[in-house]
Amino acid sequence: MTVEHTVEPWPAGVHPVRGVGDAPSVAGTAGTTNPPGTAGTTNPLGMPGAADLPGTVRAMNLPDTVGVGGHAAQRLLALAAPDLLGHHRRCGPLPWRGPGGPLLREIHDAGLTGRGGAAFPTWQKLAAAAQAACPPGADRPGRRRAGTGGGTGRPRAGGTPVVVANAAEGEPESAKDATLLAAAPHLVLDGVQLAAEAVGAGEAFVYVKAGSAAAVAVRQAVAERRAAGWDRCGIEVREAPATFLAGEASAVVAALDGAAARPRAHWRPLADTGLHGRPTLVHNVETLAHLATIARWGAAWFRSVGTADEPGTLLVTVTGAVAAPGVVEVPYGTPLGDLVGSRGGAVEPVGALRIGGFAGTWLPGGVAPAVPMSREGLASWGATPGPGIVSVLPARACGLAETARIVGYLAAQNAGQCGPCVSGLPQLARSVAGMAGVAGRDTAPDGENPAQAASRSLRLAALVAGRGACHHPDGVARLVHSALRTFAADIRAHAQGHCLGSAHLT
Numbered sequence: 001m002t003v004e005h006t007v008e009p010w011p012a013g014v015h016p017v018r019g020v021g022d023a024p025s026v027a028g029t030a031g032t033t034n035p036p037g038t039a040g041t042t043n044p045l046g047m048p049g050a051a052d053l054p055g056t057v058r059a060m061n062l063p064d065t066v067g068v069g070g071h072a073a074q075r076l077l078a079l080a081a082p083d084l085l086g087h088h089r090r091c092g093p094l095p096w097r098g099p100g101g102p103l104l105r106e107i108h109d110a111g112l113t114g115r116g117g118a119a120f121p122t123w124q125k126l127a128a129a130a131q132a133a134c135p136p137g138a139d140r141p142g143r144r145r146a147g148t149g150g151g152t153g154r155p156r157a158g159g160t161p162v163v164v165a166n167a168a169e170g171e172p173e174s175a176k177d178a179t180l181l182a183a184a185p186h187l188v189l190d191g192v193q194l195a196a197e198a199v200g201a202g203e204a205f206v207y208v209k210a211g212s213a214a215a216v217a218v219r220q221a222v223a224e225r226r227a228a229g230w231d232r233c234g235i236e237v238r239e240a241p242a243t244f245l246a247g248e249a250s251a252v253v254a255a256l257d258g259a260a261a262r263p264r265a266h267w268r269p270l271a272d273t274g275l276h277g278r279p280t281l282v283h284n285v286e287t288l289a290h291l292a293t294i295a296r297w298g299a300a301w302f303r304s305v306g307t308a309d310e311p312g313t314l315l316v317t318v319t320g321a322v323a324a325p326g327v328v329e330v331p332y333g334t335p336l337g338d339l340v341g342s343r344g345g346a347v348e349p350v351g352a353l354r355i356g357g358f359a360g361t362w363l364p365g366g367v368a369p370a371v372p373m374s375r376e377g378l379a380s381w382g383a384t385p386g387p388g389i390v391s392v393l394p395a396r397a398c399g400l401a402e403t404a405r406i407v408g409y410l411a412a413q414n415a416g417q418c419g420p421c422v423s424g425l426p427q428l429a430r431s432v433a434g435m436a437g438v439a440g441r442d443t444a445p446d447g448e449n450p451a452q453a454a455s456r457s458l459r460l461a462a463l464v465a466g467r468g469a470c471h472h473p474d475g476v477a478r479l480v481h482s483a484l485r486t487f488a489a490d491i492r493a494h495a496q497g498h499c500l501g502s503a504h505l506t
């Protein structure tokens, strides 16, 4: 089926908005929460009290969504506070909810989905881990499989669940998790504690990119909370290697288990049997921060921005040919033109946008400004927001060469375990490199001209998709398919011996 897309020019003006680099000061939230010592709290740092008992939404004022330029909005970033006292002043005490029901109901009603890329309903992962927390050997009636973390109908391993906050952020272009953790570590740790309490976890981990400022910030924050008695469940900080696949959920569990950070076949969901065979809940750190805001201010507040099907905000790393590359927070459904404008706008004519990172999807620059940043808005382009990355390719750049660079990187990053990765991705990388070459000027790796290399790339991408133990080959295939579609005229030009860049797309 052919999908009609409206072609709109990039906006001449932009909509400047404060990004994360300058956000954490006040951002309009002063005085939006009750001060420390609110009725019901039992100590100056707000340990559980009557107002924080399960099922209650604390009677604090709702924080504003801070926005400039019509669409940009800040919630998580507006709550930035690197130390516990500042966090408490801004957010109030931790709203303990007890195990199971109350928090899950709110997360369900809020419609929160994972912000790590898969967008799985958060409440379902919580419910699966909570249900799996039964004594070893017990056999509960199975539920329908609901993706990673869903029920399987098989006997469950049981045991005390484990919660993991995932900030491995293996996507080379992504900076949103590190930015959030460095700016608001306590908001993320609140989410860890609330999730741990909801599923009855006995321990929790924050898995963060090694050597990053975020790792330093979260270690300090964990120590601060421990000293203040804020945490009921012990939290350990572990560092992740800087590899593309380090943040894949099963690779996270493998690394915490002391093995290499490589994906493993999901023959049983991690919610059934993860770290040390125990039910394991792996959530992206942004998801946990949103969870902490919903626990405080409720589902209706969360749903007051975004779309009906995709409520709330998401953090997006905007990179490439923009005035101020960085992280911005926007409601789902924000047009890509406004989103790029929120980082100062494009600094030169735009050829294409890549949405979702290295394993994402190319969109022609001419249509992109009006396309909403949401799964629904991007679906007709075969794209998703993924882990929240928008990369701007200038019109003078060659999209084929850029694709070849990325596919070469992704092929080298495979975990060397499955056929599609071990032999398929290197072949695909060679074909895409051949497609990026210019006939008569470059030496094609396999002696093919760019048009022949494009046909072979199409065949190879179809062969590797859906065949790996994890989704790594799928992401590479998606990128290649979108490049073949978006840069079709470039391939013809390369075959005729010249390179257009991507200027013809605008």
Ligand code: SF4
Residues within 6 Å of the ligand: 245, 263, 264, 265, 414, 415, 416, 417, 418, 419, 420, 421, 422, 467, 468, 469, 470, 471, 472, 473
């Ligand atoms: S598909 Fe590739 S990355 Fe995924 S487990 Fe297999 S070899 Fe590793």
